[in-house]
Amino acid sequence: MQSSISFILDGKITSIDFGKAPEIKPTTTILNYLRSLPTHKGTKEGCAEGDCGACTVVVGELGLDNRINYKSVDSCLVFLPMLHGKHLITVENLKTPSHELHPVQQTMVETSGSQCGYCTPGFIMSLFSLYKNKNKPSREEIDDALTGNLCRCTGYRPIIEAAAKSCVHDRLDDFSNLEPITRNLLQSIPKESLRIHTPQQLYLRPASLGEAITLKHQHPDAILVCGATDVALRVTKQHELLKEIIDLSDVSELKQITESDAELRIGAGAFLSDIMPVVLKPFPALHDMLAVFGSQQIRNLATLGGNLDTASPIGDTLPVLIAYNARVILEGVNGRREFPVEDFITGYRTTRRKADEIITTIVLPKLDGRSWVKAYKVSKRKDLDIATLSGCFRLELDNHSAVKMITLAYGGMAERVKRATKTEQFLLGNPWNREAIENAMPLIDSDFTPISDVRGGAEFRRVAAKNLLLKFWSETNGQS
Numbered sequence: 001m002q003s004s005i006s007f008i009l010d011g012k013i014t015s016i017d018f019g020k021a022p023e024i025k026p027t028t029t030i031l032n033y034l035r036s037l038p039t040h041k042g043t044k045e046g047c048a049e050g051d052c053g054a055c056t057v058v059v060g061e062l063g064l065d066n067r068i069n070y071k072s073v074d075s076c077l078v079f080l081p082m083l084h085g086k087h088l089i090t091v092e093n094l095k096t097p098s099h100e101l102h103p104v105q106q107t108m109v110e111t112s113g114s115q116c117g118y119c120t121p122g123f124i125m126s127l128f129s130l131y132k133n134k135n136k137p138s139r140e141e142i143d144d145a146l147t148g149n150l151c152r153c154t155g156y157r158p159i160i161e162a163a164a165k166s167c168v169h170d171r172l173d174d175f176s177n178l179e180p181i182t183r184n185l186l187q188s189i190p191k192e193s194l195r196i197h198t199p200q201q202l203y204l205r206p207a208s209l210g211e212a213i214t215l216k217h218q219h220p221d222a223i224l225v226c227g228a229t230d231v232a233l234r235v236t237k238q239h240e241l242l243k244e245i246i247d248l249s250d251v252s253e254l255k256q257i258t259e260s261d262a263e264l265r266i267g268a269g270a271f272l273s274d275i276m277p278v279v280l281k282p283f284p285a286l287h288d289m290l291a292v293f294g295s296q297q298i299r300n301l302a303t304l305g306g307n308l309d310t311a312s313p314i315g316d317t318l319p320v321l322i323a324y325n326a327r328v329i330l331e332g333v334n335g336r337r338e339f340p341v342e343d344f345i346t347g348y349r350t351t352r353r354k355a356d357e358i359i360t361t362i363v364l365p366k367l368d369g370r371s372w373v374k375a376y377k378v379s380k381r382k383d384l385d386i387a388t389l390s391g392c393f394r395l396e397l398d399n400h401s402a403v404k405m406i407t408l409a410y411g412g413m414a415e416r417v418k419r420a421t422k423t424e425q426f427l428l429g430n431p432w433n434r435e436a437i438e439n440a441m442p443l444i445d446s447d448f449t450p451i452s453d454v455r456g457g458a459e460f461r462r463v464a465a466k467n468l469l470l471k472f473w474s475e476t477n478g479q480s
Protein backbone atom coordinates (compact mmCIF):
# COMPACT_ATOMS: atom_id res chain seq x y z
CA MET A 1 0.00 0.00 0.00
CA GLN A 2 1.22 3.49 -0.82
CA SER A 3 0.68 6.63 1.21
CA SER A 4 1.78 9.09 -1.45
CA ILE A 5 0.41 9.73 -4.93
CA SER A 6 2.15 10.22 -8.26
CA PHE A 7 0.87 11.67 -11.50
CA ILE A 8 2.27 13.41 -14.56
CA LEU A 9 2.26 17.20 -14.62
CA ASP A 10 4.34 19.41 -16.92
CA GLY A 11 5.80 16.34 -18.65
CA LYS A 12 7.27 14.78 -15.52
CA ILE A 13 6.16 12.71 -12.58
CA THR A 14 4.94 14.76 -9.63
CA SER A 15 4.60 13.06 -6.26
CA ILE A 16 2.74 14.25 -3.19
CA ASP A 17 3.44 12.74 0.18
CA PHE A 18 0.52 13.90 2.31
CA GLY A 19 2.49 13.16 5.48
CA LYS A 20 5.13 15.69 4.44
CA ALA A 21 2.84 18.33 2.98
CA PRO A 22 0.36 19.19 5.76
CA GLU A 23 -1.08 22.08 3.76
CA ILE A 24 -2.47 19.55 1.27
CA LYS A 25 -5.29 17.24 2.41
CA PRO A 26 -6.36 14.03 0.66
CA THR A 27 -9.62 15.88 -0.05
CA THR A 28 -7.87 18.90 -1.55
CA THR A 29 -9.28 19.30 -5.04
CA ILE A 30 -7.10 19.41 -8.14
CA LEU A 31 -8.28 23.00 -8.58
CA ASN A 32 -7.06 24.13 -5.16
CA TYR A 33 -3.80 22.27 -5.62
CA LEU A 34 -3.18 23.91 -9.00
CA ARG A 35 -4.07 27.36 -7.66
CA SER A 36 -1.46 26.84 -4.92
CA LEU A 37 1.28 26.43 -7.52
CA PRO A 38 2.94 29.55 -8.93
CA THR A 39 2.93 28.11 -12.45
CA HIS A 40 -0.68 26.96 -12.79
CA LYS A 41 -2.91 29.93 -12.11
CA GLY A 42 -4.56 29.58 -15.53
CA THR A 43 -7.10 27.13 -14.11
CA LYS A 44 -9.83 29.36 -12.66
CA GLU A 45 -12.43 28.97 -9.96
CA GLY A 46 -15.90 30.20 -10.85
CA CYS A 47 -18.42 28.24 -8.83
CA ALA A 48 -16.53 25.36 -7.13
CA GLU A 49 -19.53 23.12 -7.80
CA GLY A 50 -19.20 21.84 -11.35
CA ASP A 51 -21.51 24.38 -12.97
CA CYS A 52 -19.29 26.88 -14.81
CA GLY A 53 -16.37 24.94 -16.33
CA ALA A 54 -13.78 27.66 -15.56
CA CYS A 55 -11.73 25.02 -13.76
CA THR A 56 -11.78 22.47 -16.60
CA VAL A 57 -8.63 20.38 -16.99
CA VAL A 58 -7.98 17.28 -19.07
CA VAL A 59 -6.95 14.00 -17.50
CA GLY A 60 -5.17 11.35 -19.59
CA GLU A 61 -5.40 7.74 -18.55
CA LEU A 62 -4.00 4.53 -20.02
CA GLY A 63 -6.81 2.36 -21.37
CA LEU A 64 -6.82 -1.44 -21.56
CA ASP A 65 -5.65 -1.11 -25.17
CA ASN A 66 -2.61 0.84 -23.91
CA ARG A 67 -3.81 4.02 -25.58
CA ILE A 68 -4.15 7.22 -23.61
CA ASN A 69 -7.74 8.41 -23.23
CA TYR A 70 -8.19 12.12 -22.63
CA LYS A 71 -11.20 13.42 -20.73
CA SER A 72 -12.28 16.86 -19.62
CA VAL A 73 -13.24 17.13 -15.95
CA ASP A 74 -14.12 19.90 -13.54
CA SER A 75 -11.01 20.11 -11.37
CA CYS A 76 -13.08 21.60 -8.52
CA LEU A 77 -14.76 18.20 -8.07
CA VAL A 78 -11.75 15.87 -8.13
CA PHE A 79 -9.84 14.94 -4.99
CA LEU A 80 -6.08 14.72 -5.51
CA PRO A 81 -5.69 10.95 -4.86
CA MET A 82 -8.08 10.30 -7.77
CA LEU A 83 -5.24 11.56 -10.01
CA HIS A 84 -2.82 8.82 -8.96
CA GLY A 85 -1.35 7.12 -12.04
CA LYS A 86 -2.83 9.66 -14.48
CA HIS A 87 -1.70 12.57 -16.64
CA LEU A 88 -2.97 16.01 -15.60
CA ILE A 89 -3.05 18.54 -18.43
CA THR A 90 -3.75 22.21 -17.74
CA VAL A 91 -4.04 25.20 -20.04
CA GLU A 92 -0.36 26.04 -19.38
CA ASN A 93 0.66 22.71 -20.91
CA LEU A 94 -0.92 23.25 -24.32
CA LYS A 95 1.61 25.50 -26.02
CA THR A 96 4.71 23.83 -27.42
CA PRO A 97 8.24 24.36 -25.96
CA SER A 98 8.86 26.82 -28.81
CA HIS A 99 5.79 28.78 -27.60
CA GLU A 100 3.55 27.84 -30.50
CA LEU A 101 -0.09 27.76 -29.52
CA HIS A 102 -2.07 24.52 -29.74
CA PRO A 103 -4.50 24.53 -32.71
CA VAL A 104 -7.48 25.06 -30.38
CA GLN A 105 -5.78 28.09 -28.79
CA GLN A 106 -4.66 29.54 -32.11
CA THR A 107 -8.15 29.25 -33.58
CA MET A 108 -9.74 30.85 -30.51
CA VAL A 109 -7.45 33.83 -31.10
CA GLU A 110 -8.35 33.96 -34.79
CA THR A 111 -12.12 33.77 -34.19
CA SER A 112 -11.99 36.30 -31.29
CA GLY A 113 -13.40 33.70 -28.92
CA SER A 114 -12.42 35.56 -25.75
CA GLN A 115 -13.15 38.93 -24.12
CA CYS A 116 -12.55 39.20 -20.37
CA GLY A 117 -10.88 35.80 -20.61
CA TYR A 118 -12.01 34.40 -17.28
CA CYS A 119 -13.82 31.47 -18.86
CA THR A 120 -11.26 31.01 -21.64
CA PRO A 121 -8.85 28.49 -20.05
CA GLY A 122 -11.84 26.26 -19.27
CA PHE A 123 -13.17 26.54 -22.83
CA ILE A 124 -9.70 25.85 -24.21
CA MET A 125 -9.47 22.65 -22.16
CA SER A 126 -12.93 21.49 -23.27
CA LEU A 127 -11.92 22.22 -26.87
CA PHE A 128 -8.66 20.33 -26.34
CA SER A 129 -10.60 17.31 -25.05
CA LEU A 130 -12.88 17.54 -28.10
CA TYR A 131 -9.81 17.79 -30.35
CA LYS A 132 -8.32 14.63 -28.81
CA ASN A 133 -11.57 12.67 -29.12
CA LYS A 134 -13.19 13.79 -32.37
CA ASN A 135 -11.98 14.61 -35.84
CA LYS A 136 -14.32 17.09 -37.60
CA PRO A 137 -16.98 17.02 -34.87
CA SER A 138 -20.61 17.70 -35.79
CA ARG A 139 -22.37 20.81 -34.46
CA GLU A 140 -24.16 18.57 -31.96
CA GLU A 141 -20.85 17.16 -30.71
CA ILE A 142 -19.39 20.66 -30.39
CA ASP A 143 -22.41 21.90 -28.43
CA ASP A 144 -22.20 18.86 -26.16
CA ALA A 145 -18.48 19.40 -25.50
CA LEU A 146 -19.15 23.02 -24.50
CA THR A 147 -22.29 22.48 -22.40
CA GLY A 148 -20.30 22.55 -19.17
CA ASN A 149 -18.59 25.89 -19.89
CA LEU A 150 -20.24 29.23 -19.25
CA CYS A 151 -19.19 32.47 -20.89
CA ARG A 152 -20.85 35.65 -19.75
CA CYS A 153 -19.39 38.10 -22.26
CA THR A 154 -18.06 36.76 -25.57
CA GLY A 155 -21.05 34.76 -26.74
CA TYR A 156 -20.77 31.27 -28.07
CA ARG A 157 -20.71 31.82 -31.83
CA PRO A 158 -16.95 32.49 -32.16
CA ILE A 159 -16.14 29.68 -29.71
CA ILE A 160 -18.23 27.21 -31.69
CA GLU A 161 -16.52 28.45 -34.85
CA ALA A 162 -13.13 27.88 -33.20
CA ALA A 163 -14.16 24.32 -32.33
CA ALA A 164 -15.27 23.54 -35.87
CA LYS A 165 -12.08 25.00 -37.40
CA SER A 166 -9.55 23.57 -34.96
CA CYS A 167 -10.76 20.01 -34.40
CA VAL A 168 -9.56 18.88 -37.79
CA HIS A 169 -6.66 16.49 -37.52
CA ASP A 170 -4.51 17.37 -40.50
CA ARG A 171 -1.39 16.94 -38.36
CA LEU A 172 -0.52 15.39 -35.03
CA ASP A 173 -0.35 17.72 -32.06
CA ASP A 174 2.49 17.60 -29.54
CA PHE A 175 0.53 15.34 -27.22
CA SER A 176 0.24 12.68 -29.90
CA ASN A 177 3.94 13.03 -30.76
CA LEU A 178 4.90 12.64 -27.10
CA GLU A 179 2.48 9.79 -26.42
CA PRO A 180 5.17 7.02 -26.28
CA ILE A 181 7.08 9.00 -23.61
CA THR A 182 3.91 9.77 -21.67
CA ARG A 183 2.87 6.11 -21.84
CA ASN A 184 6.24 5.02 -20.42
CA LEU A 185 5.93 7.54 -17.60
CA LEU A 186 2.38 6.39 -16.81
CA GLN A 187 3.47 2.74 -16.81
CA SER A 188 6.30 3.55 -14.41
CA ILE A 189 3.85 4.64 -11.68
CA PRO A 190 3.03 1.59 -9.51
CA LYS A 191 -0.74 0.97 -9.60
CA GLU A 192 -1.09 0.03 -5.98
CA SER A 193 -3.84 0.66 -3.48
CA LEU A 194 -3.52 3.88 -1.52
CA ARG A 195 -3.76 4.30 2.22
CA ILE A 196 -3.29 7.94 3.12
CA HIS A 197 -3.45 8.54 6.83
CA THR A 198 -3.06 12.09 8.07
CA PRO A 199 -3.78 13.27 11.62
CA GLN A 200 -7.28 14.30 10.53
CA GLN A 201 -8.23 11.99 7.67
CA LEU A 202 -8.02 8.43 6.39
CA TYR A 203 -8.27 8.14 2.61
CA LEU A 204 -8.36 4.61 1.23
CA ARG A 205 -8.23 3.86 -2.46
CA PRO A 206 -8.50 0.11 -3.03
CA ALA A 207 -7.42 -1.38 -6.36
CA SER A 208 -9.75 -4.40 -6.34
CA LEU A 209 -13.36 -5.16 -5.44
CA GLY A 210 -12.34 -7.73 -2.82
CA GLU A 211 -10.19 -5.15 -1.10
CA ALA A 212 -12.94 -2.52 -1.30
CA ILE A 213 -15.44 -4.91 0.32
CA THR A 214 -13.02 -5.78 3.14
CA LEU A 215 -12.28 -2.08 3.74
CA LYS A 216 -15.99 -1.21 3.86
CA HIS A 217 -16.47 -3.99 6.42
CA GLN A 218 -13.58 -2.63 8.51
CA HIS A 219 -14.73 0.99 8.12
CA PRO A 220 -18.54 0.89 7.84
CA ASP A 221 -18.79 4.64 8.54
CA ALA A 222 -16.37 5.58 5.77
CA ILE A 223 -17.92 7.64 2.97
CA LEU A 224 -17.74 5.93 -0.38
CA VAL A 225 -16.81 8.07 -3.35
CA CYS A 226 -16.59 7.11 -6.98
CA GLY A 227 -16.86 10.15 -9.25
CA ALA A 228 -17.22 12.51 -6.24
CA THR A 229 -19.57 14.78 -8.21
CA ASP A 230 -21.93 14.72 -5.22
CA VAL A 231 -19.50 14.16 -2.37
CA ALA A 232 -17.00 16.86 -3.42
CA LEU A 233 -19.63 19.54 -2.83
CA ARG A 234 -19.65 18.60 0.86
CA VAL A 235 -16.02 19.73 0.88
CA THR A 236 -16.14 22.71 -1.48
CA LYS A 237 -19.52 24.14 -0.44
CA GLN A 238 -20.18 22.92 3.10
CA HIS A 239 -16.50 22.93 4.09
CA GLU A 240 -16.87 19.56 5.77
CA LEU A 241 -13.81 17.62 6.79
CA LEU A 242 -14.50 14.08 5.60
CA LYS A 243 -12.78 11.87 8.13
CA GLU A 244 -12.85 8.45 6.46
CA ILE A 245 -13.15 7.94 2.74
CA ILE A 246 -13.11 4.86 0.56
CA ASP A 247 -12.50 5.93 -3.02
CA LEU A 248 -13.80 3.33 -5.50
CA SER A 249 -12.52 5.08 -8.59
CA ASP A 250 -9.64 2.64 -9.13
CA VAL A 251 -11.65 -0.58 -8.79
CA SER A 252 -11.61 -1.97 -12.33
CA GLU A 253 -14.33 -4.58 -11.58
CA LEU A 254 -16.75 -1.70 -10.93
CA LYS A 255 -16.07 -0.23 -14.37
CA GLN A 256 -16.93 -3.32 -16.40
CA ILE A 257 -19.84 -3.30 -18.82
CA THR A 258 -20.92 -6.67 -20.27
CA GLU A 259 -23.74 -7.49 -22.63
CA SER A 260 -25.55 -10.74 -23.40
CA ASP A 261 -28.69 -11.50 -25.42
CA ALA A 262 -30.76 -11.21 -22.25
CA GLU A 263 -29.26 -8.28 -20.37
CA LEU A 264 -26.70 -5.51 -19.97
CA ARG A 265 -24.63 -5.46 -16.78
CA ILE A 266 -23.13 -2.09 -15.93
CA GLY A 267 -20.47 -1.73 -13.24
CA ALA A 268 -21.58 0.75 -10.59
CA GLY A 269 -18.34 2.69 -11.14
CA ALA A 270 -18.52 2.98 -14.94
CA PHE A 271 -18.50 6.61 -16.05
CA LEU A 272 -21.76 7.85 -17.54
CA SER A 273 -19.84 8.97 -20.65
CA ASP A 274 -18.65 5.36 -21.16
CA ILE A 275 -22.16 3.99 -20.62
CA MET A 276 -23.79 6.26 -23.20
CA PRO A 277 -22.57 4.58 -26.42
CA VAL A 278 -23.34 1.11 -25.02
CA VAL A 279 -26.98 1.87 -24.13
CA LEU A 280 -27.78 3.86 -27.27
CA LYS A 281 -29.35 0.91 -29.12
CA PRO A 282 -30.74 -1.42 -26.45
CA PHE A 283 -31.86 1.24 -23.94
CA PRO A 284 -32.41 4.50 -25.89
CA ALA A 285 -34.40 6.16 -23.09
CA LEU A 286 -31.40 5.81 -20.77
CA HIS A 287 -29.20 7.32 -23.47
CA ASP A 288 -31.64 10.23 -23.90
CA MET A 289 -31.58 10.91 -20.16
CA LEU A 290 -27.79 10.70 -19.94
CA ALA A 291 -27.53 13.13 -22.87
CA VAL A 292 -29.06 15.84 -20.63
CA PHE A 293 -27.30 14.72 -17.45
CA GLY A 294 -25.01 17.52 -16.20
CA SER A 295 -22.32 18.24 -18.76
CA GLN A 296 -19.55 16.28 -20.42
CA GLN A 297 -17.18 17.18 -17.56
CA ILE A 298 -19.73 15.76 -15.10
CA ARG A 299 -20.47 12.62 -17.14
CA ASN A 300 -16.72 11.96 -17.38
CA LEU A 301 -16.73 11.52 -13.59
CA ALA A 302 -20.26 10.57 -12.49
CA THR A 303 -21.44 6.99 -12.12
CA LEU A 304 -24.71 5.06 -11.92
CA GLY A 305 -23.72 3.68 -8.50
CA GLY A 306 -23.36 7.24 -7.21
CA ASN A 307 -26.67 8.36 -8.70
CA LEU A 308 -28.50 5.36 -7.23
CA ASP A 309 -26.98 5.65 -3.78
CA THR A 310 -27.90 9.33 -3.42
CA ALA A 311 -31.53 8.18 -3.89
CA SER A 312 -32.40 11.75 -4.75
CA PRO A 313 -36.07 12.36 -5.63
CA ILE A 314 -34.75 14.06 -8.77
CA GLY A 315 -31.92 11.62 -9.56
CA ASP A 316 -32.19 11.52 -13.33
CA THR A 317 -31.38 7.87 -13.95
CA LEU A 318 -33.77 6.48 -11.32
CA PRO A 319 -37.10 6.73 -13.21
CA VAL A 320 -35.36 5.29 -16.26
CA LEU A 321 -33.87 2.35 -14.36
CA ILE A 322 -37.29 1.64 -12.81
CA ALA A 323 -39.04 1.76 -16.19
CA TYR A 324 -36.50 -0.68 -17.62
CA ASN A 325 -37.04 -3.04 -14.61
CA ALA A 326 -33.37 -2.68 -13.71
CA ARG A 327 -31.91 -4.50 -10.73
CA VAL A 328 -29.15 -3.40 -8.43
CA ILE A 329 -26.54 -5.75 -6.97
CA LEU A 330 -24.93 -5.04 -3.60
CA GLU A 331 -21.91 -6.84 -2.21
CA GLY A 332 -20.47 -7.05 1.29
CA VAL A 333 -18.44 -9.55 3.31
CA ASN A 334 -21.67 -11.42 4.06
CA GLY A 335 -22.41 -11.96 0.40
CA ARG A 336 -24.41 -10.49 -2.40
CA ARG A 337 -27.95 -9.09 -2.46
CA GLU A 338 -30.05 -8.07 -5.42
CA PHE A 339 -33.10 -5.79 -5.59
CA PRO A 340 -35.24 -4.25 -8.29
CA VAL A 341 -34.20 -0.57 -8.36
CA GLU A 342 -37.78 0.32 -7.40
CA ASP A 343 -37.47 -1.59 -4.10
CA PHE A 344 -33.90 -0.47 -3.49
CA ILE A 345 -35.00 3.14 -2.93
CA THR A 346 -36.91 3.24 0.35
CA GLY A 347 -37.54 6.95 0.97
CA TYR A 348 -36.09 10.44 0.81
CA ARG A 349 -32.40 9.73 0.14
CA THR A 350 -32.60 6.31 1.79
CA THR A 351 -31.92 2.88 0.32
CA ARG A 352 -31.66 -0.76 1.35
CA ARG A 353 -27.85 -0.64 1.23
CA LYS A 354 -26.30 -1.61 4.54
CA ALA A 355 -23.33 0.35 5.88
CA ASP A 356 -20.86 -2.43 4.98
CA GLU A 357 -22.14 -2.93 1.41
CA ILE A 358 -21.11 -1.51 -1.93
CA ILE A 359 -23.27 -1.21 -5.04
CA THR A 360 -21.40 -3.28 -7.61
CA THR A 361 -23.63 -3.75 -10.64
CA ILE A 362 -26.77 -2.49 -12.31
CA VAL A 363 -28.53 -5.08 -14.47
CA LEU A 364 -30.80 -4.01 -17.31
CA PRO A 365 -32.92 -6.81 -18.82
CA LYS A 366 -33.37 -6.45 -22.57
CA LEU A 367 -36.85 -5.57 -23.86
CA ASP A 368 -38.86 -7.50 -26.38
CA GLY A 369 -39.89 -5.80 -29.58
CA ARG A 370 -43.37 -4.73 -28.42
CA SER A 371 -42.34 -2.36 -25.62
CA TRP A 372 -41.85 1.38 -25.77
CA VAL A 373 -39.85 3.31 -23.21
CA LYS A 374 -39.42 7.08 -23.25
CA ALA A 375 -37.73 9.43 -20.81
CA TYR A 376 -38.52 13.09 -20.16
CA LYS A 377 -36.71 15.71 -18.09
CA VAL A 378 -38.44 19.01 -17.36
CA SER A 379 -35.96 21.66 -16.27
CA LYS A 380 -35.53 25.41 -16.59
CA ARG A 381 -32.92 24.94 -19.28
CA LYS A 382 -32.13 21.92 -21.38
CA ASP A 383 -28.52 21.30 -20.37
CA LEU A 384 -26.64 21.30 -17.08
CA ASP A 385 -29.74 21.78 -14.97
CA ILE A 386 -31.51 19.97 -12.18
CA ALA A 387 -34.88 18.47 -13.08
CA THR A 388 -38.03 20.13 -11.80
CA LEU A 389 -39.66 16.83 -12.57
CA SER A 390 -38.86 13.88 -14.76
CA GLY A 391 -40.59 10.79 -16.01
CA CYS A 392 -39.80 7.55 -17.70
CA PHE A 393 -42.68 5.51 -19.04
CA ARG A 394 -42.88 2.00 -20.43
CA LEU A 395 -45.74 0.55 -22.40
CA GLU A 396 -46.66 -2.87 -23.78
CA LEU A 397 -49.81 -3.38 -25.82
CA ASP A 398 -51.66 -6.62 -26.46
CA ASN A 399 -52.78 -7.80 -29.90
CA HIS A 400 -55.88 -5.57 -29.66
CA SER A 401 -53.86 -2.45 -28.88
CA ALA A 402 -55.00 -2.45 -25.27
CA VAL A 403 -52.55 -1.76 -22.46
CA LYS A 404 -50.96 -5.04 -21.34
CA MET A 405 -48.27 -3.50 -19.12
CA ILE A 406 -47.48 0.08 -18.19
CA THR A 407 -44.92 1.70 -15.88
CA LEU A 408 -45.14 5.41 -15.16
CA ALA A 409 -42.10 6.32 -13.05
CA TYR A 410 -41.83 9.95 -11.98
CA GLY A 411 -39.04 11.97 -10.35
CA GLY A 412 -39.61 15.28 -8.54
CA MET A 413 -43.22 14.48 -7.63
CA ALA A 414 -42.69 12.90 -4.21
CA GLU A 415 -40.04 12.36 -1.56
CA ARG A 416 -38.54 9.70 -3.78
CA VAL A 417 -38.78 8.56 -7.37
CA LYS A 418 -42.11 6.75 -7.51
CA ARG A 419 -44.55 5.08 -9.86
CA ALA A 420 -48.03 6.51 -10.51
CA THR A 421 -49.64 3.21 -9.51
CA LYS A 422 -53.28 4.35 -9.51
CA THR A 423 -52.94 5.84 -12.97
CA GLU A 424 -51.19 2.67 -14.17
CA GLN A 425 -54.01 0.49 -12.75
CA PHE A 426 -56.62 2.57 -14.53
CA LEU A 427 -54.86 2.31 -17.87
CA LEU A 428 -54.29 -1.45 -17.71
CA GLY A 429 -56.62 -3.23 -20.13
CA ASN A 430 -57.86 0.07 -21.61
CA PRO A 431 -57.32 0.88 -25.27
CA TRP A 432 -54.26 3.08 -25.83
CA ASN A 433 -56.22 6.06 -27.14
CA ARG A 434 -56.59 9.73 -26.33
CA GLU A 435 -59.87 9.26 -24.51
CA ALA A 436 -58.34 6.77 -22.06
CA ILE A 437 -55.33 9.06 -21.53
CA GLU A 438 -57.54 12.08 -20.84
CA ASN A 439 -59.51 10.04 -18.32
CA ALA A 440 -56.28 8.83 -16.72
CA MET A 441 -54.57 12.23 -16.41
CA PRO A 442 -56.60 13.49 -13.38
CA LEU A 443 -55.57 10.34 -11.47
CA ILE A 444 -52.01 11.69 -11.29
CA ASP A 445 -53.42 13.95 -8.53
CA SER A 446 -54.31 10.90 -6.45
CA ASP A 447 -50.86 9.39 -6.99
CA PHE A 448 -48.80 12.41 -5.96
CA THR A 449 -48.91 15.46 -3.71
CA PRO A 450 -45.94 17.42 -5.06
CA ILE A 451 -44.40 20.31 -3.16
CA SER A 452 -43.41 23.79 -4.30
CA ASP A 453 -39.73 24.69 -4.21
CA VAL A 454 -37.26 26.96 -6.01
CA ARG A 455 -37.42 24.81 -9.13
CA GLY A 456 -41.18 24.90 -9.57
CA GLY A 457 -44.59 25.17 -7.94
CA ALA A 458 -46.74 22.19 -6.94
CA GLU A 459 -49.38 23.17 -9.48
CA PHE A 460 -46.78 23.37 -12.26
CA ARG A 461 -45.56 19.89 -11.33
CA ARG A 462 -49.10 18.45 -11.35
CA VAL A 463 -49.91 19.93 -14.75
CA ALA A 464 -46.52 19.00 -16.26
CA ALA A 465 -46.77 15.42 -14.94
CA LYS A 466 -50.14 14.96 -16.63
CA ASN A 467 -48.89 16.50 -19.84
CA LEU A 468 -45.87 14.18 -19.90
CA LEU A 469 -48.34 11.29 -19.98
CA LEU A 470 -50.18 12.91 -22.88
CA LYS A 471 -46.85 13.47 -24.64
CA PHE A 472 -45.93 9.81 -24.14
CA TRP A 473 -49.24 8.76 -25.67
CA SER A 474 -48.80 11.10 -28.64
CA GLU A 475 -45.27 9.76 -29.24
CA THR A 476 -46.30 6.10 -29.08
CA ASN A 477 -49.79 6.30 -30.57
CA GLY A 478 -50.12 4.42 -33.83
CA GLN A 479 -46.74 2.73 -33.52
CA SER A 480 -48.06 -0.73 -32.63
Ligand SMILES: Cc1cc2nc3c(=O)[nH]c(=O)nc-3n(C[C@H](O)[C@H](O)[C@H](O)COP(=O)(O)OP(=O)(O)OC[C@H]3O[C@@H](n4cnc5c(N)ncnc54)[C@H](O)[C@@H]3O)c2cc1C
Pocket residue numbers: 049050051223224225226227228229230231232248268269292293294295298301302303304305306307308309310314315316317357358359360384385386
Ligand atom coordinates in the same frame (compact mmCIF):
# COMPACT_ATOMS: atom_id res chain seq x y z
C1 LIG B 1 -22.68 20.30 -11.85
C2 LIG B 1 -23.42 19.04 -11.51
C3 LIG B 1 -24.42 18.62 -12.35
C4 LIG B 1 -25.15 17.47 -12.03
N1 LIG B 1 -26.14 17.09 -12.88
C5 LIG B 1 -26.91 16.04 -12.55
C6 LIG B 1 -27.99 15.66 -13.39
O1 LIG B 1 -28.24 16.25 -14.47
N2 LIG B 1 -28.77 14.62 -12.98
C7 LIG B 1 -28.53 13.95 -11.82
O2 LIG B 1 -29.28 13.01 -11.49
N3 LIG B 1 -27.49 14.25 -11.02
C8 LIG B 1 -26.69 15.29 -11.36
N4 LIG B 1 -25.63 15.62 -10.55
C9 LIG B 1 -25.37 14.83 -9.35
C10 LIG B 1 -24.28 13.75 -9.53
O3 LIG B 1 -23.47 14.03 -10.63
C11 LIG B 1 -24.89 12.36 -9.71
O4 LIG B 1 -25.67 12.01 -8.60
C12 LIG B 1 -23.83 11.29 -9.99
O5 LIG B 1 -24.45 10.17 -10.58
C13 LIG B 1 -23.08 10.85 -8.73
O6 LIG B 1 -22.12 9.89 -9.11
P1 LIG B 1 -20.66 9.93 -8.48
O7 LIG B 1 -19.96 8.69 -8.86
O8 LIG B 1 -20.00 11.20 -8.81
O9 LIG B 1 -21.04 9.90 -6.92
P2 LIG B 1 -20.18 10.29 -5.66
O10 LIG B 1 -20.23 11.76 -5.44
O11 LIG B 1 -18.86 9.63 -5.67
O12 LIG B 1 -21.08 9.57 -4.55
C14 LIG B 1 -22.44 9.93 -4.39
C15 LIG B 1 -23.06 9.05 -3.30
O13 LIG B 1 -23.07 7.71 -3.72
C16 LIG B 1 -22.30 6.88 -2.86
N5 LIG B 1 -21.64 5.92 -3.73
C17 LIG B 1 -20.87 6.17 -4.82
N6 LIG B 1 -20.54 5.01 -5.43
C18 LIG B 1 -21.09 4.02 -4.70
C19 LIG B 1 -21.11 2.59 -4.81
N7 LIG B 1 -20.50 1.95 -5.82
N8 LIG B 1 -21.77 1.89 -3.87
C20 LIG B 1 -22.41 2.50 -2.86
N9 LIG B 1 -22.44 3.84 -2.71
C21 LIG B 1 -21.80 4.59 -3.63
C22 LIG B 1 -21.41 7.82 -2.10
O14 LIG B 1 -21.13 7.33 -0.82
C23 LIG B 1 -22.26 9.07 -2.00
O15 LIG B 1 -23.17 8.99 -0.94
C24 LIG B 1 -24.86 16.74 -10.86
C25 LIG B 1 -23.81 17.15 -10.02
C26 LIG B 1 -23.09 18.29 -10.35
C27 LIG B 1 -21.98 18.72 -9.45
Ligand code: FES
Pocket residue numbers: 044045046047048049050051052053054055056074075076077
Ligand atom coordinates in the same frame (compact mmCIF):
# COMPACT_ATOMS: atom_id res chain seq x y z
S1 FES C 1 -15.19 26.18 -10.63
FE1 FES C 1 -17.06 26.14 -11.73
S2 FES C 1 -17.04 24.12 -12.56
FE2 FES C 1 -15.33 24.14 -11.25
Ligand code: FES
Pocket residue numbers: 113114115116117118119120150151152153154
Ligand atom coordinates in the same frame (compact mmCIF):
# COMPACT_ATOMS: atom_id res chain seq x y z
S1 FES D 1 -14.78 35.84 -22.09
FE1 FES D 1 -15.58 36.76 -20.30
S2 FES D 1 -16.70 35.15 -19.36
FE2 FES D 1 -16.15 34.38 -21.25
